[in-house]
Amino acid sequence: MDLGLAGSAALVTGGNRGIGRATATALAREGARVVLLGRDTATLAAAAAEIGAAGHVAADTTDDAAVVAAVDEAARLLGGLDVLVNCAAPRATRAAAPGLAGLDDADFLRNVDTKALGYLRVARAAAPYLRRQGGAIVNISGMNARSTGNIAGSVRNIAVVALSKNLADELGPAGISVSCVHPGLTVTERTDGDPEYAAVASTNALGRPITAAEVADVVTFLASPRGRAANGAVITVDGGRPGPVWA
Known part of the structure; x- marks a missing residue:
């Protein structure tokens, strides 16, 4: 299937690692011109070179002025924007976080500021470019949205x-x-080859770990003209959690 992404301009936040990097790779393979956004210029440059990206821009998504400058620079490099994938967020913790009594206020606010408000900052800066000819925003969330045990992760x-x-x-x-993707436990370059992680990640209905590349395939489809009818959708990409029925 031709996804219609050839020549499109895509910005991927958190594109230097994990699902963000896998998504940038998938978009580039579909012919999109991609710019990566992140905080670490060294890993951004290395990822951009490996992927064949059009460039990279540095910003901490908790800093609105830095976000605006980075998005403007990405749009300049690409000649506009057609696709935004928001994936820049603190790493999810595998172990259950402390409950109410052990809640770390600063950590809670850091999670919300970086992921939720950070996504909004980038979307706000990108919206004027996307409005010129339409496009897509895909926000990477996570299955903690549908479970308890980690207050900051759920919120x-x-x-x-x-x-x-x-x-x-x-x-x-x-x-x-605009759509939202919920990955579950996902094998990335950080967890590849970790048998303990693979065992836990295999407890889905498929009985095997889901890879960052598989999540990226779904994200790429949603970002493409073929997938844009899914406006407002929330898509789980976790191999299927046994038991719950999501209406």
């Missing part, structure tokens, strides 16, 4: 669901589709 991810639907309603009339 930051369910916030991404809420902001995605708000943006879908607001930007849809301008031809901009």
Whole structure:
């Protein structure tokens, strides 16, 4: 299937590692021109070179001025923007975080500021470019949005669901589709070859770990003209969690 991404301009935040890097790779393979956004210029440069990206820009997504400058520079490098994938966030913790009594206020606020508000900052800066001819925003959330046991993890991810639907309603009339993807435990370059992680990640209904490349394939489809009818959708990419029925 031709996804219609050839020549399109895509910005991927968190594109120097994990699902963000896998998504940037998948978009580039479909012919998109990609710019990576992150904080670490060394790993950004290395990832951009390996992927064949059009460039990279540095910004901490908790800094609005830095985000605006980085998005403007990405749009300059690409000649506009058609696709935004938001993936820059603190790493999810595998172990259950402390409950109410052990809640770390600073950590909670850092998670929300970086992931939820950070996504909004980037989307706000990118929206004027996307409005010119329509496009897509895909926000990477996570299955902690649908489970308890980690207050910061649940709140930051369910916030991404809420902001995605708000943006879908607001930007849809301008031809901009906004969707949200929930990965589960995902094998990335950081966890590849870790048998303990693989065993836990295999407890889905498929009975095997899901890779970052598989998540990236779904994200790439949603970002493409072929997938934009899924405006406002929340898609799980975790191999299927046994038991719950999601209506």
